[in-house]
Amino acid sequence: MIISVASGKGGTGKTTISTNMALALGSGVEFLDCDVEEPNAHLFLKPVIERTELVTTPIPLVDLEKCTYCRKCSAICRFNAITVVSHKVLIFPELCHSCGGCMVVCPEGAITETGRELGEINFGARNGIRFINGRLRVGESMSPPLIKRVRSEADPEKVTIIDAPPGTSCPVIAAMNGADFVLMVTEPTPFGLHDLKLAVETVKLLGIPSGLVVNRSDIGDQEVFAYAEREQLPVLLTIPFERRIAEAYSQGRSIVEEFPEWKERFCELFHKIETIIQKRSTTV
Template identity: 50%
Template sequence: GVESQPVELLVPRINEDKCTYCGRCAEFCQYNALFVAGETALVFPELCHSCGGCKLVCPEGAIEEIPRAIGEILRGKHRDVELVYGRLSIGEPLAVPIISKVKEQAKEDGVVVIDAPPGSACPVVEAVHGSDFCLLVTEPTPFGLHDLKVAVEVVKQLNVPMGVVVNFAGIGDAKVYEFCEEEGLPGLLEIPFDRRIAELYSRGIPFTQEMAEWKPRFQKLLYEVERLAK
C-alpha cells in the first residue's frame, strides 16, 4: 500500500484584540504575506515562507503561528525500489518545503535518486543541494543548450559534481556537445530520437523493459555516476 503524511507550514494568525496595527509585521515581510492599513490587518498564507519573523518583530505579541497543510508525502514500494514522492496541493506555490521533506525521508544506505524539476529555480536548488552527483538531462537544441548553461552555473555554485545525458540525440546540432567539451562535462549517455521509445513512454512502459539492449547502457551509466560522485 501507499503511506501518506501531510506537509505543513507554520503561518501567522493575528489576534486583533492585541494588535495595534502598527504595521511592523508587514514592513518586515519580504514576501507581502501581511498587509496592514488603518485598523485592518490581513494575512495571505499562500505567500508566507514560514520564517517566523513577523512574530518576532510584533511589539504586542499579537501574532501566533498555526499549521497550514500545503501538500503530502507519499511512500510506496515496487519490488526492491522504494519510492518517496511529494504532492503539492493545487494552487500552492511553494514546492521547496515538500522537496525538503522528501529528502528527509530518504534512507542513508543504498542509492538514492532525487528526480528534480526542470529549470534552475528554488525547487531545483533544494533538490540538488547536498547531493553527491547531479545528472543533467538536456537535448541538442538551442533551448536545450540555453537551459543547460543556466543549470550548469547553478550546480557549480552548489559545488556538486555533474555529468550530462543527451536526450533526443540525432536532432538539432552539435553545440550542446561543444559546450560540454568546453566545460569539461562528461557526456555519460545518449538517448536517440526514436519512435519506439516514445511509444513505450506514452504507454507508461520504461523502454529498458522492451528494449533489452539498453539495460547494460543504463547499468554503465550508474557505474559512471558512482565513480564520479564526490
C-alpha cells in the first residue's frame, strides 16, 4: 500500500505528517523521502544509513566513426539536447531527459548510452522502519529520474509512506503516480488553498483517491474547509497551531514521540486512509 504525502504549497507540513505517521505505525513501515531537492525526513526519523548508491541517468554517446550527420537524432529531440553542426555532434547532457529516442532513430547504430550523475540514494532503518531517500546532486535540475529510482526500491508487501516534493510539476507527479492514496497537507490560508486546488486537480487527473490534513488549522480563514466540502475531500486530521508542536519540530523531535496522545491520532489517520483504499478496491 502506497500513501503519498503531497501539498501543492511548500512548508505546510508534508514531512511532519509523513514522518509522524511512519513513527506512529512503527516497525514494518517503509518511508521514502522523495523530496530529493531538499530531503529532510531523516532529521525526524533519525535512521542509521547502511549504504549509499550513486544514481545516474542515461545520456547519448555518439560514435563519430559511424555517424553520417543525418540529424535524425537532433530532429527527434524535443529538448534540443543533441545537435549536429558542420560534422560535429554536440550533446548537452543537462538538457537530456533520457528518453533514448536518438538511439532508436539512429540508422547507423552510432549512439549508445553513457551515464550522467543525478545524485545518490541512501538506505537505512530505525526501529524496524525501513528508510530510503534520494539526494539530488547540487546543480542538477532533473529530479524525476532520481525520484523514480527511489520509488523502484519500494517493497510492495509493506505500507509505503512517501514524502513528496511541493508543487504540481513533474517531480510531484513522479512521487504520486501509482500511489493508492494521496494525503494532501494544507494550511487554511489563501496561499495554501490556492496551491491545494492545483494539487487536487492534479491528483484527479491521476485518478488517485485523496484526503486532507489541515495543519495549523486555527490560523487564516475557514475557506479550505468550505472547499473540501464542495470537492467532497475528507478532512482526515486537523492539527492546531501550538507552540509546543512548533518547538518539538524545530528541534527535530516528532510529535508522536513527544506527545503520546498524538500517536493515537496518527494511527487513526492511517486507518481512515486504509478504509478509503479498501472501500475503493471493493467498488472498482
